[in-house]
Amino acid sequence: MLDIRGLSKRFGYGKGEVTALHEVSFSIAEGEFFTLLGPSGCGKTTLLRLIAGFIGPSGGSLVLDGKDIAAMPPNQRPVNTVFQSYALFPHMTVGQNVAFALEAQGRPKSEIDPAVEKMLTLVQLLHLKNRKSSELSGGQQQRVALARALVAKPRILLLDEPLSALDMKLRKDMQIELKRLQRETGLTFIFVTHDQEEALTMSDRIAVMSGGRVQQIATPRELYDRPANRFVAGFIGESNFLSGKATGGVVEVAGGRIALPDATDGAVTLMIRPEHVVLSANAPDALQLEATIAQLVFFGTDTHVHLTLSDGEKLVARVQNALHGGLSLNEGDRITISLPDKALRVVKDEEIAA
Amino acid sequence: MSKRSFDVTRLPGTAVIAMTCFVILYIPMAILVGYSFNAGKVIGNWEGASVKWYGAALQNQAFLNAALNSLILATTASVISTLFATMAALATTRTEKFRGEGAIHIILNQPLMVPEIVLAIALVIIVGQIKQMTGYTGLGFLIAAHTTFCIPFAYLPIRARLEGMDLSLETAAADLYASRFYTFRRVTLPLLAPGILSGFMLAFVVSLDDLIISDFLKSPGQDTLPTYLMGELKRNLTSEIYAISSLLLLLSVLIVAGSWVATRKKD
Numbered sequence: 001m002l003d004i005r006g007l008s009k010r011f012g013y014g015k016g017e018v019t020a021l022h023e024v025s026f027s028i029a030e031g032e033f034f035t036l037l038g039p040s041g042c043g044k045t046t047l048l049r050l051i052a053g054f055i056g057p058s059g060g061s062l063v064l065d066g067k068d069i070a071a072m073p074p075n076q077r078p079v080n081t082v083f084q085s086y087a088l089f090p091h092m093t094v095g096q097n098v099a100f101a102l103e104a105q106g107r108p109k110s111e112i113d114p115a116v117e118k119m120l121t122l123v124q125l126l127h128l129k130n131r132k133s134s135e136l137s138g139g140q141q142q143r144v145a146l147a148r149a150l151v152a153k154p155r156i157l158l159l160d161e162p163l164s165a166l167d168m169k170l171r172k173d174m175q176i177e178l179k180r181l182q183r184e185t186g187l188t189f190i191f192v193t194h195d196q197e198e199a200l201t202m203s204d205r206i207a208v209m210s211g212g213r214v215q216q217i218a219t220p221r222e223l224y225d226r227p228a229n230r231f232v233a234g235f236i237g238e239s240n241f242l243s244g245k246a247t248g249g250v251v252e253v254a255g256g257r258i259a260l261p262d263a264t265d266g267a268v269t270l271m272i273r274p275e276h277v278v279l280s281a282n283a284p285d286a287l288q289l290e291a292t293i294a295q296l297v298f299f300g301t302d303t304h305v306h307l308t309l310s311d312g313e314k315l316v317a318r319v320q321n322a323l324h325g326g327l328s329l330n331e332g333d334r335i336t337i338s339l340p341d342k343a344l345r346v347v348k349d350e351e352i353a354a
Numbered sequence: 355m356s357k358r359s360f361d362v363t364r365l366p367g368t369a370v371i372a373m374t375c376f377v378i379l380y381i382p383m384a385i386l387v388g389y390s391f392n393a394g395k396v397i398g399n400w401e402g403a404s405v406k407w408y409g410a411a412l413q414n415q416a417f418l419n420a421a422l423n424s425l426i427l428a429t430t431a432s433v434i435s436t437l438f439a440t441m442a443a444l445a446t447t448r449t450e451k452f453r454g455e456g457a458i459h460i461i462l463n464q465p466l467m468v469p470e471i472v473l474a475i476a477l478v479i480i481v482g483q484i485k486q487m488t489g490y491t492g493l494g495f496l497i498a499a500h501t502t503f504c505i506p507f508a509y510l511p512i513r514a515r516l517e518g519m520d521l522s523l524e525t526a527a528a529d530l531y532a533s534r535f536y537t538f539r540r541v542t543l544p545l546l547a548p549g550i551l552s553g554f555m556l557a558f559v560v561s562l563d564d565l566i567i568s569d570f571l572k573s574p575g576q577d578t579l580p581t582y583l584m585g586e587l588k589r590n591l592t593s594e595i596y597a598i599s600s601l602l603l604l605l606s607v608l609i610v611a612g613s614w615v616a617t618r619k620k621d
Contacts, residue, residue, distance in 0.1 A: 052529055053529075054525055054528075054529075073528070074525075074528045074529050075528050075529070075530075075531045075532055075533055076531075079529075080529055080530065081526070081529045083522055083525075083526060085520070085522055087520065087522040087523050087525070087526035089523060089526075089527075089540075089541060090523075090545070091544050091545055100527070100530050100532070100540070101530035101531050103540075104527070104530055104531040104532040104533075104536055104540075105531045148530065149529075149530075152530070152531065
C-alpha cells in the first residue's frame with residue numbers, strides 16, 4: 001500500500017551538507033504494524049517526517065495507493081501523526097482537540113459529534129470530553145493524541161516515539177493498548193522507536209536503521225534469530241562477537257575449529273547469543289573452547305557467566321537458575337565450553353554510510 | 355537539602371529598602387491625586403476636600419477636545435501598530451532563517467533607541483512640507499508618527515509570545531488537514547491573543563502619554579491630553595490640572611491592569 005522508492009534526504013548544502021537518509025526503498029502492507037527502529041540520528045524520524053510531509057525529500061518517491069504523494073503538503077495526505085510531545089492544542093478541550101481534523105476538513109457537525117464520541121469511547125476518555133487538554137495526565141494526553149489522529153480515519157497512522165515520555169508501568173500498558181487499537185481499527189501503523197523491546201513486542205515487521213540506511217527488514221523473530229549484520233546483531237538483544245579466520249569453510253577461533261559453510265575465506269566475525277553458549281564439553285557439532293570464568297553475575301531468573309578465552313577475547317553465557325542448588329561453577333575455574341554450530345552465525349559488518 | 359538556596363528576601367533590611375523604594379516611586383503621584391480633591395484654586399494650598407475640579411474639568415470644552423483627540427489617536431495608532439507588529443513578529447519567527455533577519459530586528463526596535471526629540475525634529479521637517487503641499491492639517495500626521503514609534507512596543511511582547519509557542523502545534527494542525535490559514539485562525543491566533551493584547555495595551559499607553567512628538571507635529575488648535583496639560587501648566591496653574599492628570603493616571607492604570615489580567619487568565 002505504501003511504496004518507498006529510493007527516498008533520500010539531505011540537509012544543508014555545500015560543505016555543511018548532511019545526508020540523513022540514503023536512498024531507502026521498501027514497501028509496507030495494508031494493516032501492518034511496521035516499526036522503524038534505530039539509535040538516535042539513524043534517520044528514522046526523518047523518514048517518518050517525510051511520510052507525514054513535514055519535510056520534502058531530496059530524491060525518490062513515496063507511492064500511497066498507487067499515487068505519488070512525495071510533493072503533497074501534509075494537510076492533503078491521508079496520513080496522521082501522534083507526536084512525541086503529543087502536541088495537543090492547549091487552548092482547546094479534549095473534545096475540540098479530537099474534532100479538529102474533521103472540522104478542518106469541513107465535515108458537517110452532525111457527522112463530527114458522533115465520530116468524536118466514538119473515538120473517545122475507543123480510548124476510554126469520554127468522561128473527560130470537556131476537560132482542557134492541559135489538565136490531563138501524561139497517559140491521558142497520550143490517548144487524546146491517539147484519538148485525535150485516528151478520528152479522520154487516516155490510511156496510515158504515524159507514531160513518533162509516543163511512549164518515551166511515559167513511565168515504565170504506563171508504557172507497558174500503552175504497548176498493549178496500542179496493539180489492541182491497531183487490531184480493532186485494522187489500520188496501518190508506522191511506529192518509530194529506539195527501544196528494541198518495544199519494537200520486538202509490538203511489531204509485525206521491523207526495519208532496523210543506522211546511519212541513514214535500512215540495515216534489515218524482518219519479523220521480530222527473524223531479526224533476533226538471523227540478524228543480517230553485526231549492527232543488527234548488536235542492537236537487537238545481547239550478542240557475543242568472536243573474530244576468526246576462515247579457510248575453505250572451516251573457521252579457526254581462539255584455538256578451536258569448526259566447519260561453517262557460510263564463511264568466506266579471510267577474516268570473519270562470528271556471533272552467538274549468550275543463552276546459546278553451553279558450559280560443558282559435551283555438545284554435538286559444536287566449537288569447543290577453553291575458557292576461564294572471570295565473573296558470575298546473578299540476575300534473578302538467570303546468571304550471567306563472564307568468560308575469558310585463551311586468546312584474551314571475552315564472552316558472556318547466560319544460564320537459567322534452577323530452583324534447587326546453585327551453579328557448580330566458581331570464579332577462576334577453567335572449563336571447556338561448547339558453541340553449537342546452529343547457534344553460530346557469520347555476520348558481515350553493517351553498511352557504512354558512504 | 356543540605357544548603358539553602360540564595361534568597362534575596364532573606365537578607366536583612368530587604369523589607370525596609372523595598373518599602374522606601376515604593377514610597378519614593380508613588381508619593382508624588384499620591385500627592386497629585388490628593389491635591390486633585392482640593393477645594394482651593396491655588397496649587398499646594400489645601401482648603402478642604404471637594405470634587406469640584408473634576409466637575410470643572412468635565413465641563414471644560416478644550417480639555418474634552420484634547421481627550422477625544424488623544425483617544426482617537428491612541429486607538430488608531432495602537433491598532434495599526436499592533437497589526438504591523440504581529441505581521442513582523444510572524445515573519446521573524448515563523449520563517450526559516452533568512453539573510454538580513456538580524457538587521458530587520460534592529461530596524462524594528464530602532465525607535466526605542468533613537469532620542470525622541472531627534473525623531474520629532476526629523477518628522478517636523480517632512481510633515482511641515484507635506485502640510486504646505488497638501489493643505490491637510492488633520493490628525494493623520496499624528497497617527498502616522500505615533501504608529502511608527504508604537505510598533506516596537508507592540509512587537510516585543512508579541513514576538514516573545516511566538517517564541518515561547520510550541521512549533522509542533524502548528525505542525526500538528528497541518529497534519530490534521532488544516533490549511534495554513536485555518537491553522538493560523540484556529541491555533542496560532544488564539545494562542546497568540548494574550549501577546550497581541552498586551553502589545554496593543556502597551557502601544558496604547560505609550561501613544562496616550564506622548565508629548566514631544568505630538569507637540570512638534572500638531573497643527574494649530576489641535577491638542578492631545580499631554581500637549582493640553584503642558585499648555586495649561588504654562589498659563590494658569592489651578593487644581594483642575596491635578597484633576598485632569600489624575601484622570602489620565604487612572605486611565606493608564608486601568609489599561610495596564612487590564613492587560614495584566616488578560617495575559618494571566620489565558621495562561
